[in-house]
Amino acid sequence: NAGVMQNPRHLVRRRGQEARLRCSPMKGHSHVYWYRQLPEEGLKFMVYLQKENIIDESGMPKERFSAEFPKEGPSILRIQQVVRGDSAAYFCASSAYDGQPQHFGDGTRLSIL
Amino acid sequence: AQTVTQSQPEMSVQEAETVTLSCTYDTSESDYYLFWYKQPPSRQMILVIRQEAYKQQNATENRFSVNFQKAAKSFSLKISDSQLGDAAMYFCAYSTGSGGGADGLTFGKGTHLIIQP
Numbered sequence: 019n020a021g022v023m024q025n026p027r028h029l030v031r032r033r034g035q036e037a038r039l040r041c042s043p044m045k046g047h048s049h050v051y052w053y054r055q056l057p058e059e060g061l062k063f064m065v066y067l068q069k070e071n072i073i074d075e076s077g078m079p080k081e082r083f084s085a086e087f088p089k090e091g092p093s094i095l096r097i098q099q100v101v102r103g104d105s106a107a108y109f110c111a112s113s114a115y116d117g118q119p120q121h122f123g124d125g126t127r128l129s130i131l
Numbered sequence: 132a133q134t135v136t137q138s139q140p141e142m143s144v145q146e147a148e149t150v151t152l153s154c155t156y157d158t159s160e161s162d163y164y165l166f167w168y169k170q171p172p173s174r175q176m177i178l179v180i181r182q183e184a185y186k187q188q189n190a191t192e193n194r195f196s197v198n199f200q201k202a203a204k205s206f207s208l209k210i211s212d213s214q215l216g217d218a219a220m221y222f223c224a225y226s227t228g229s230g231g232g233a234d235g236l237t238f239g240k241g242t243h244l245i246i247q248p
Contacts, residue, residue, distance in 0.1 A: 051235050
């Protein structure tokens with residue numbers, strides 16, 4: 019049973035470009051969470067999604083960031099017009115339902131030139 | 132808002148010895164969950180142990196155990212018989228849901244654990 023799959027593992031973008039990060043949850047999991055980890059910091063919650071619904075986006079920056087989890091396909095975290103401060107590791111986690119712990123992917127390290 | 136505090140940026144222990152990592156949290160909820168995650172240099176986030184706040188018994192997973200003091204809002208992790216593979220960043224985390232809930236996990240800043248051979 020494959021775990022949470024994130025791609026790409028590393029993503030390099032220039033300032034002003036768009037970054038798209040993908041997350042395929044574990045089989046049977048319908049809850050997806052995105053977190054951001056700045057250097058020397060713990061993970062910070064960004065958004066919680068279920069299929070076709072954003073449940074909680076209280077941790078998402080108000081501008082340039084968006085997330086979706088369509089009926090078919092992976093969850094996408096999209097960052098428009100990236101800036102140097104967006105450089106971080108972005109982790110996705112999934113769970114089967116609220117009664118289960120979250121399982122994490124290996125993360126995407128985003129570097130902004 | 133809930134907060135999680137790990138006051139030890141770094142801890143060092145001799146191989147085969149026991150080490151305790153501390154964590155305190157702040158919440159007004161009565162029902163919640165606490166976790167310890169391990170992040171080795173590979174950057175994976177690995178769940179080490181989970182504690183439900185309504186359970187008085189401390190959780191145990193092999194060499195890992197917790198000391199959960201609900202009144203003091205303290206949740207320390209004890210690692211017995213430390214092994215070289217235990218070297219990692221350890222993050223304490225909180226949630227109101229069983230695995231994340233509507234507000235996701237709130238993490239502390241982490242403790243870097245060094246194992247000396």
